[in-house]
Amino acid sequence: MPFIDTKLNIRLSKEKEEILKAKLGEAISVFAGKSEYWLMLNFTDNCRMWFRGYQSFPIAMVEIKLFGGADEETCSRMTATVCKLFEEELEISPDHVYVKYEFTDRWGWNSENF
Numbered sequence: 001m002p003f004i005d006t007k008l009n010i011r012l013s014k015e016k017e018e019i020l021k022a023k024l025g026e027a028i029s030v031f032a033g034k035s036e037y038w039l040m041l042n043f044t045d046n047c048r049m050w051f052r053g054y055q056s057f058p059i060a061m062v063e064i065k066l067f068g069g070a071d072e073e074t075c076s077r078m079t080a081t082v083c084k085l086f087e088e089e090l091e092i093s094p095d096h097v098y099v100k101y102e103f104t105d106r107w108g109w110n111s112e113n114f
Contacts, residue, residue, distance in 0.1 A: 001067035001107045001114070002034050005042045010058045010090065012045035019089055027081045031070050051096060058092040063100045067107035067114060075101055 004024055012020075020043065025036030051059045062082050070078075083094035107114050 001038055001109065002028050002031065003040045003042075003063075003065040004028070005063040005065070006044070007047045007049065007061045008043070008045045008058070008090070008092075009047050009049040009055060009060075010045060010092075012043055012090075016089055017043055020085065023085050023089075024082075027078060027085070030074055030078050030081070031066060032074075033068070034066065057096060058090060059096045060086050060090070060092050061098050061100070062086075063102065065102045065104070067104060069103040070101070 006020070021041055024041060025039055028034045028036060028039050049055060049059050049061070051057075064078065064082075079099045082099050083097050086092040086097050087094055
């Protein structure tokens with residue numbers, strides 16, 4: 001039950017959105033028991049975001065929410081993957097990307113909770 005919420009201060013084309021969707025779908029499997037099948041994504045572009053007092057360069061805030069948890073090594077691998085992906089596809093420097101993790105033992109789906 002992963003959810004990845006991405007906010008960008010740049011425009012995201014449909015083509016790039018599809019690429020990110022596919023590559024994040026692959027990347028989520030770094031977490032044990034997670035797959036693209038259960039992955040929900042949200043992309044919000046053209047946000048009014050500031051970083052280091054500026055908004056003149058591309059920035060991204062990526063929140064990864066998981067049912068269950070993950071160890072530090074797995075999160076570090078995912079952060080590296082996300083930063084590389086955003087640099088390659090959107091030309092966002094890795095030092096302009098924040099990645100936040102949230103873990104929960106309560107998650108609802110299909111009228112029930114796990």
